[in-house]
Amino acid sequence: MFVEAGxxxxxxxxxxxxxxxxxxxxxxxxxxMFAAVARIVRAVSSCDTTVPVSADVEGGYGLAPAELVARLLDTGAVGCNLEDSSEGGLKDPRRHADWLAEVRAAAGDRLFLNARVDTFIRGVSDPAxxxxxxxxYVAAGADCVYPIGAPPEAIPALRAGIDGPINVGSAPGGAAELSELGRLGATRITFGPGLQRQAMAAVREGAARLRD
Structure with a gap:
């Protein structure tokens, strides 16, 4: 449906x-997860389109960089999100950067690497x-960074301090809200599970009507 919407x-x-x-x-x-991504890519491809699909593969599932890259490429995805935290909290940033560099080396130019920065959702509010x-992460070869949970007022400081594209998360909204994020410095805007939750809210409302 999003392909059809343009x-x-x-x-x-x-x-x-x-x-x-x-x-x-x-x-x-x-x-x-990899099987689901592959089905999504196939569904998009069946629309006779070249719309690219990037996959959120969380923290990489403990896979070695070469295996992670191979499995992503097997799905047909052209990019991925990789998180810098786990259940234990934020990962050591230098070790994580070294790991991202290995992913970059294994992928070459075949994957768009979006490095998620989890400080804001882990309770660190300082944009620095x-x-x-x-x-x-940019120095390690990330194509884009994603400071998930960053409030709008932090985006200018992020934009001023980071070279390269910045992914900003947003609730599904209207053109005005998205344009404002772009004005503040966002390069790429994603919605996380917001669209899925929006669809589920509609299903829940329909179910309540049927029950009544």
Whole structure:
């Protein structure tokens, strides 16, 4: 439906895929996540379009960089999100940057690497910490950084401190809200599981009407 609506690129939300498969966010087995991504890519390809699909593969499921890249390419995805936190909290940024560099080396120019920066959702509100991590990830070869949970007022500081594209998350809204994020410095806007949750709200409302 988003291809038919004219969107030029798509990204899968790991939380939305998890919900569609009957799992809690973060609990999807990697084989099922990669299979779901492959089905989404096939569905998009069946629309006779060249719209690219990027995949949210969380923290990489503990896979070695070469295996992670191979499995992503097997799905037909052209890019991925990779997180810099786990259940234990934020990862060491330098070690994570080294790992991202290995992913970059394995992928070459075949994948768009979107490095998620989780400081804001892990309780670190100072944009300087997100900027410091983002700079390491860009130096490691990330094509884009994603300071997830960054409030709009932090975006100008992020834009000033980070070279390269910045992904900003947003609730599904109207053109005015999205244009404002672009004005503040966002290069790429994604919606996470917001669209899936919007669809589920409509289903819930329909179910209530049927019950009544």
């Amino acid at each position: 969107f030029p690129a798509l990204a899968t939300p790991s939380a939305g895929v998890a919900a569609s498969l009957g799992y809690e966010d973060g609990a999807t087995p990697p084989d099922e 910490e997100a900027v410091a991590r983002a700079r390491l």
